[in-house]
Amino acid sequence: MRRVLLVGGTDSSGGAGLARDVATVTGMAAHPCIAVTAVTAQDDAGVQAVHPVPPDVVAAQIRAAGRVDAIKLGMLVNADTIGAVAAALPRAPLVIDPVLRSSSGAALLDDAGLGALLSLLVPRATVLTPNLPELAAIADRDGAPDHSAARRALFARGCKALLVKGGHAPDRDFCEDRLYLPDGTMRRFRGPRLAGTLRGTGCQLGSALAVALAGGAALPDAVARARDGVARRFATQA
Numbered sequence: 157m158r159r160v161l162l163v164g165g166t167d168s169s170g171g172a173g174l175a176r177d178v179a180t181v182t183g184m185a186a187h188p189c190i191a192v193t194a195v196t197a198q199d200d201a202g203v204q205a206v207h208p209v210p211p212d213v214v215a216a217q218i219r220a221a222g223r224v225d226a227i228k229l230g231m232l233v234n235a236d237t238i239g240a241v242a243a244a245l246p247r248a249p250l251v252i253d254p255v256l257r258s259s260s261g262a263a264l265l266d267d268a269g270l271g272a273l274l275s276l277l278v279p280r281a282t283v284l285t286p287n288l289p290e291l292a293a294i295a296d297r298d299g300a301p302d303h304s305a306a307r308r309a310l311f312a313r314g315c316k317a318l319l320v321k322g323g324h325a326p327d328r329d330f331c332e333d334r335l336y337l338p339d340g341t342m343r344r345f346r347g348p349r350l351a352g353t354l355r356g357t358g359c360q361l362g363s364a365l366a367v368a369l370a371g372g373a374a375l376p377d378a379v380a381r382a383r384d385g386v387a388r389r390f391a392t393q394a
């Protein structure tokens with residue numbers, strides 16, 4: 157069974173965060189290894205409490221996970237935790253979901269944390285999966301005047317692919333994710349905008365990408381498969 161390392165925060169209601177990551181990985185018949193960066197109390201209404209795990213304990217969890225076939229990083233709390241994660245991370249295909257805010261809008265990474273993410277982890281990313289507000293925040297932090305300049309800056313840092321998620325464009329009747337590569341190519345993945353409100357679609361997408369990459373899938377196939385999983389969950393609202 158493929159082993160996927162999930163690094164992120166807990167979620168007490170089971171909708172997002174590590175709870176969603178674990179459900180996704182086990183649902184795809186892979187084995188989840190877990191490193192908790194923060195214990196959180198959160199539900200659909202918001203984030204009520206965040207208790208960061210000490211960075212050395214996060215690093216110890218990663219080392220104890222042993223050999224893994226892919227890694228997915230979610231909530232990383234702050235620059236100290238990011239430094240510890242970067243030092244402990246094994247070599248494997250790496251999906252980074254740059255979690256800056258919860259689905260409900262609460263800030264989950266400060267400015268120094270975003271700087272550390274960009275300089276220490278993004279250079280190692282097989283794929284970085286920002287939603288539209290996250291790409292805007294990254295552009296701001298990198299001093300990039302627009303999204304195109306922000307993408308170039310991310311590739312210049314060494315990021316190997318960028319999947320820009322289109323969930324946050326509610327005026328459209330479709331949902332389009334775009335996969336950008338450093339060679340300037342872009343591929344669109346478009347489907348209908350499905351009804352209902354689900355938390356943790358971003359977590360699910362990133363974890364499913366990691367499972368597919370762990371199995372040796374090419375990135376476009378991994379994206380298609382991960383999107384199918386999200387659409388299936390919309391159908392059942394699970």
Ligand SMILES: Nc1ncnc2c1ncn2[C@@H]1O[C@H](COP(=O)(O)OP(=O)(O)OP(=O)(O)O)[C@@H](O)[C@H]1O
Binds near residue numbers: 172259331349351
């Ligand atoms: N209403 C919807 N219908 C169909 N697909 C959706 C919908 N909302 C989001 N998605 C898909 O879910 C995936 C996650 O995208 P989204 O933009 O919601 O990420 P996110 O903002 O990181 O999510 P989260 O709020 O969980 O952090 C993408 O593949 C996106 O296209």
Ligand SMILES: [Mg+2]
Binds near residue numbers: 287
């Ligand atoms: Mg997200």
